[in-house]
Amino acid sequence: MRKTLLMMTASLAAMAAPAFAQAVPAEVEAASPEDAEQAGGIGVIVVTAQRRAQNVQDVPIAIAAIGGEGLQEAGVRDPRDLTLLVPSLSMQAGTAATTTSLFIRGVGIGDFNSNTTGAVGVYVDDVFLGANAGKLFNIFDSEGIEVLKGPQGTLYGRNTTAGAIRFSSRKPTNELTMNASLLYGRFDEVHLEAGVGGPIVKDVLKVRVAGLYNRRDGTTLNRVTGNHVNDIDIWAARGIVDFTPSASALLRLSVHGGANRGGARQFQHRGQGIDFFGNPAFLPDGTPLDGLGYADTDDDIYAGDYDIEGQERVDVFGASLTGEFNIGDLTLTSISAYEKVNRSTIEDTDTSPNDIINALYKDRPRQFSQELRLASGTGDRISWIVGGYYFHDKLTTASYYDLLRDLRDPTAPMNGFDPANSIGLLRYPYEQKTTSLAAFGQADIKLTDRLTATLGLRYSTDKIKFDFSSFFDEEGFIVPLVDINDSRRFKDLSWRAALAWQGDNILLYASASKGYNSGGFAGGAATDPLQLQPFGSEKLFAYEAGFKSDLFDRRLRFNASAFYYDYRDLQVFVFDTSATVPVQRKLNAGNARILGFEAEVTAKPVEPLELFVAASILDSEYKDFSGLAGSDFDGNKLVNAPSLALSAGATLTLPVGENGTVRAHVDTSYSSKIYLYPDNLPGNAVGEHAQLNARLAYKPDGKFEIALWGKNLTGTKYLTALFPVITQDQLNYNDPKTYGVQVSFSF
Numbered sequence: 157m158r159k160t161l162l163m164m165t166a167s168l169a170a171m172a173a174p175a176f177a178q179a180v181p182a183e184v185e186a187a188s189p190e191d192a193e194q195a196g197g198i199g200v201i202v203v204t205a206q207r208r209a210q211n212v213q214d215v216p217i218a219i220a221a222i223g224g225e226g227l228q229e230a231g232v233r234d235p236r237d238l239t240l241l242v243p244s245l246s247m248q249a250g251t252a253a254t255t256t257s258l259f260i261r262g263v264g265i266g267d268f269n270s271n272t273t274g275a276v277g278v279y280v281d282d283v284f285l286g287a288n289a290g291k292l293f294n295i296f297d298s299e300g301i302e303v304l305k306g307p308q309g310t311l312y313g314r315n316t317t318a319g320a321i322r323f324s325s326r327k328p329t330n331e332l333t334m335n336a337s338l339l340y341g342r343f344d345e346v347h348l349e350a351g352v353g354g355p356i357v358k359d360v361l362k363v364r365v366a367g368l369y370n371r372r373d374g375t376t377l378n379r380v381t382g383n384h385v386n387d388i389d390i391w392a393a394r395g396i397v398d399f400t401p402s403a404s405a406l407l408r409l410s411v412h413g414g415a416n417r418g419g420a421r422q423f424q425h426r427g428q429g430i431d432f433f434g435n436p437a438f439l440p441d442g443t444p445l446d447g448l449g450y451a452d453t454d455d456d457i458y459a460g461d462y463d464i465e466g467q468e469r470v471d472v473f474g475a476s477l478t479g480e481f482n483i484g485d486l487t488l489t490s491i492s493a494y495e496k497v498n499r500s501t502i503e504d505t506d507t508s509p510n511d512i513i514n515a516l517y518k519d520r521p522r523q524f525s526q527e528l529r530l531a532s533g534t535g536d537r538i539s540w541i542v543g544g545y546y547f548h549d550k551l552t553t554a555s556y557y558d559l560l561r562d563l564r565d566p567t568a569p570m571n572g573f574d575p576a577n578s579i580g581l582l583r584y585p586y587e588q589k590t591t592s593l594a595a596f597g598q599a600d601i602k603l604t605d606r607l608t609a610t611l612g613l614r615y616s617t618d619k620i621k622f623d624f625s626s627f628f629d630e631e632g633f634i635v636p637l638v639d640i641n642d643s644r645r646f647k648d649l650s651w652r653a654a655l656a657w658q659g660d661n662i663l664l665y666a667s668a669s670k671g672y673n674s675g676g677f678a679g680g681a682a683t684d685p686l687q688l689q690p691f692g693s694e695k696l697f698a699y700e701a702g703f704k705s706d707l708f709d710r711r712l713r714f715n716a717s718a719f720y721y722d723y724r725d726l727q728v729f730v731f732d733t734s735a736t737v738p739v740q741r742k743l744n745a746g747n748a749r750i751l752g753f754e755a756e757v758t759a760k761p762v763e764p765l766e767l768f769v770a771a772s773i774l775d776s777e778y779k780d781f782s783g784l785a786g787s788d789f790d791g792n793k794l795v796n797a798p799s800l801a802l803s804a805g806a807t808l809t810l811p812v813g814e815n816g817t818v819r820a821h822v823d824t825s826y827s828s829k830i831y832l833y834p835d836n837l838p839g840n841a842v843g844e845h846a847q848l849n850a851r852l853a854y855k856p857d858g859k860f861e862i863a864l865w866g867k868n869l870t871g872t873k874y875l876t877a878l879f880p881v882i883t884q885d886q887l888n889y890n891d892p893k894t895y896g897v898q899v900s901f902s903f
Contacts, residue, residue: 197711197760198710201223204324206311206598207311207489207529207541208531208534212704213663213704213705213715214704216610216654216656216665217304217306218305218700218702218715218719220241220245220756220770221300221301221303222300224300224326227298227300228900229851229853230821230849230851231851232295232301233295233296233347236249239825240825241770242770243802244305244754244772244801245258245303245321246258246260246798246830247259247876248266248795248796248832248876249421249876249877256291257272257274258278258318258321259275259318259795259796260275260305261305261319261721261752261774262776262796263275263317263318263723263794264276264795264796266833266877267679267729269679269680270499270517270679271551271553271679272679273314274288274316274318275316275317275727276318276320276321277308277312277314277320277321278291278320278321278323279320279321279323280294280295281324281325281410281478282478282527283474283493283495283525284314284547285495286495286521286547287495287497287521287551289497289519290521294325294412295323296325296366296367296392297326297364297368297394298323298326299325299326300324301322301323301324302322302324303319303320303321304319304320306318306700306719307319307670307696308671309596309614309650309652309671309672310596310597310612310614310652311541311596311598311612316673317671317672317694318671325394325396326364327353327396327408328353328355328362328363328396328397328398329353329362329364330354330355330362331354331355332352332353332355333353333903334350334351334902334903335901335902335903336350336351336900336901336902337350337900339865339897340896340897340898341372341896342893343373343374344372345372345896346369346370346372347369348368349366349367349368349369350367351364351367352366360400361398362398363398364396365393366394367391367392368391368392368414369390369391370388370389370390371388371389371390371418372387373387374419375387375891375892376422376459376460377458377460378422378459378461378462378465379459379460379461380461380462381462383465385422385462385466386421386422387418389416390416392413392414392472393412393413393414394410395410395411397410405479405481405482406478406479407477407479409476410475410478411475412472412473412474412475413471413472413474414471414472415469415470415471415472416470417467418468419466419467419468420466420502420503420504421503421888422462422465422504422507423460423504423507423886423888424452424457424460424886425446425506425508425884425885425886427443427444427445427450427883428444428446428880428884430444430447430883431447432883437449439451439453446512446882447512447883447884448508448510448512448883450508452508457873457889458892460507461508461509462504462509464503464504465504466501466502466503467501467502468499468500468501469498469501470497470498470500470501472495473495474494474496475493475494476491476492477490478492485532486532486533487530487531488528488530489527489529489530489531490526491526491527492525493523493524493526494522494523495521496522496523497519497521499517499518500517500518501515501517501518502516503516503517505886506884507887508884510562512559512560512561513557513558513559513882515556515557515558516555516556517553518553518554518555519551519554519555521549521550522549522550522551523548523550524547524548525546525547526545526546527543528544528545529541529542530542530543538599538601538602540597540598540599540600541598541599542595542596543596544594544595545594545596546592546593547592548589548591549588549589549590550587550588550589551587551589551590552585553584553585553679554583555585555681556581556584556629557582558581559579559582560577560579560882561579563579570633573628573633575628575635580629581628582627582629582681582683583628584624584626584682585624585625586622586623586679587622588621588676589621590618590620590676592616592617592618593617594615594617596613597613598610598611598613598652599612607655607656607657607658608655608658609655610652610654611653612651612669613649613651614649614650614651615647615648616647616650618674619645620643620644620645620674620676620677622641622643622644622676623641624638624640624677624688625640626638626682637684638682638684640688642677644676644690646675646676646693648674648693650671650672652667652668652670653668654666654667654668654669661706663704663705664702664703665702666700667699667700667701668697668698668699669698672695672696673693673694673727674693675692675694675727675744676691677691678741679742681740682739684739687740691743691744693725694723694725694727694744696723696726697721697722697723698720698722699722700717700718700720701718702718703715703717712757712759713756713757713758713759714756715755715757716754716755717754718754719752720749720750720751720752721748721749721752722747722749723748723750725744725745725747726745726747727742727744728743728745730833730834731833731880745778745834746779746780746781746782747778747779748794750774750776750794750797751774751776752772752775754770754771754772754773755770755771756768756770764810765806765807765808766806766807766808767807768806769802769804770803770804771800771802771803772798772800773800774798774801775799777790777791777792777793778834781834787835792831792834792835793831793836794834795830795832795834796830797830798827798830799828800826800828801826801827801828802824802826803825804824805821805822805824806821806822808821812856813856815856816855817855818852818853818854819855820850820851821853822848822849822851824846824847824849825846825847827842827844827846829841829842829844830842832877833878840878842874842875842876843874845872845874847867847868847872848868848869849868849869850865859902860899860900860901861898861900861901862897862899863897863898863900864895864896864897865896867893867895868894869893869895870893871893872890873889873890874890875887876888876890
């Protein structure tokens with residue numbers, strides 16, 4: 157594999173000569189008069205990844221940046237869609253419509269439970285979002301998205317090992333602006349997004365209000381009822397008020413809310429080929445059955461037999477107050493934020509017409525965070541940022557599983573309630589409180605006019621209190637199982653050191669950094685205290701070198717990086733299937749290593765045409781991982797770590813008439829085979845797959861636009877998640893082919 161990796165690295169480097177472009181142009185602006193003179197070239201992308209406005213080509217970090225117009229053109233509506241544009245970003249769908257697990261460069265964890273923060277930090281307007289179910293409501297009226305790859309331990313709120321995704325909403329301006337977009341598509345999808353903003357008192361008080369409504373009929377037929385499930389029904393809104401009492405002060409209040417009233421995920425069914433007595437159970441053609449002899453045999457992943465049509469009820473509210481104050485050459489920033497989510501999901505867990513297992517997931521996370529930063533000016537040889545961060549989260553859950561109801565004997569006492577054989581209502585309520593404190597600092601030191609050293613440190617402490625109980629419950633008859641009240645404190649020192657050399661059109665950089673993700677407690681159903689043993693913190697030591705270049709009067713942009721990850725005590729989420737009821741486990745898997753290479757090539761060979769290609773190559777393996785029941789996973793690939801992932805496409809813009817334009821965009825993505833669990837079993841693998849998306853737009857006057865669009869035009873089908881349950885597996889697949897029309901305007 158390493159020889160193959162080196163050969164592909166050389167091949168991708170040779171691709172710099174042809175004309176290709178970065179995934180979907182990000183929001184741009186001229187950074188200098190020289191840039192303005194090169195207006196025919198690739199635009200300058202401005203990011204704030206290091207808490208300062210910088211040209212992305214001057215930042216010694218691997219970043220994928222996509223602007224607001226680019227998000228609309230690519231049909232990006234939540235973090236899951238970003239995986240089609242950023243090859244190193246992958247996802248694993250959760251058990252609910254509004255949850256997902258994100259991975260960057262093969263680093264992440266596929267735990268869908270409510271108390272999981274994950275290895276990828278998600279930020280909206282610099283506010284970290286902790287609740288899984290609350291991360292998909294804020295991605296509208298967007299200025300752009302930045303995907304920061306690798307540990308971001310020295311500058312970001314909750315330290316994460318994989319990286320960070322930063323969403324920025326559109327802010328109020330001193331001029332009246334308005335934009336709206338109405339999309340209609342297959343399955344009667346309606347997606348309406350609009351925003352309006354402007355001055356209340358010029359230069360003193362500005363406001364912007366934006367909203368989103370998205371509904372879609374179900375894409376999956378329930379053959380039991382004739383209804384279509386996996387429908388969407390979401391709304392969200394945001395209001396931002398900027399108060400500028402003087403030239404040196406800004407206060408920004410942001411309030412947002414939203415709700416999901418759509419369907420819960422309805423999965424596909426796959427029997428495990430075993431009955432409830434441990435005997436083989438197969439159809440004559442070899443199709444595996446579940447414990448009650450059912451199999452879904454039509455090979456249609458958009459149809460199933462469901463006795464329960466699950467529903468999801470999610471309500472989200474949040475507010476933040478940001479203050480920026482200029483004190484001489486210093487800038488003081490304060491961000492106070494509050495977020496709450498109420499979630500209730502009813503799920504047909506067994507994905508069959510039988511009543512083997514169904515679930516209610518109910519949780520209420522509440523979080524408060526406070527960040528303070530003091531930053532120097534950028535004119536001196538040393539520029540620095542220091543700060544502190546406080547985060548408190550309280551999560552209350554009241555979830556349960558209704559187990560094996562079809563096996564109950566209604567003539568027996570308590571209607572056949574039998575906890576000894578896992579027949580009954582298994583409740584597992586718990587409360588978890590997390591308190592995090594951190595102090596951090598980073599300095600850029602100009603060793604020469606072209607050579608800059610970066611040094612950063614962060615000390616973090618996380619205290620987690622966990623109060624868990626589980627019991628079988630039937631009409632008030634209680635059989636207690638587990639009762640745990642425990643707490644743990646985790647501490648760590650993260651750091652970053654980098655050197656960057658800035659030439660006229662090129663940046664060379666090398667860095668070493670350490671990231672940290674705190675330990676904690678598993679949040680799934682448990683019938684044995686051993687399942688709730690705390691797991692430790694994971695640490696990632698990252699070593700990276702790369703370059704960023706703008707060539708041929710900024711007609712060609714070629715960025716590349718190579719990295720090595722020393723991944724220690726990594727956290728993994730697995731299922732122990734040795735018992736009748738699969739048991740969730742979260743534990744430390746020992747060590748792993750990841751060797752990778754990435755390249756992004758962007759070009760504008762002629763004025764109307766932009767082309768792009770981006771590639772990610774990973775060679776990953778567990779180095780020291782003894783799995784459950786003595787199994788040995790050493791040498792296996794990490795989960796959600798494709799050996800090769802690609803994104804590519806083109807945009808052609810042609811004038812029509814005096815002021816009109818026609819814009820044609822097409823993009824495609826590819827991923828090689830990945831594994832969903834550390835065992836690397838063929839049945840737990842996602843085969844290689846590719847998708848094709850396209851958009852054709854006509855803009856007659858620069859303000860109004862009408863477009864035809866299509867996503868997954870080839871109708872590609874692939875797994876996005878797999879979870880074992882009682883004698884069957886639930887399989888989650890991607891959305892089918894969709895297409896439609898979109899009308900937009902702005903002024």
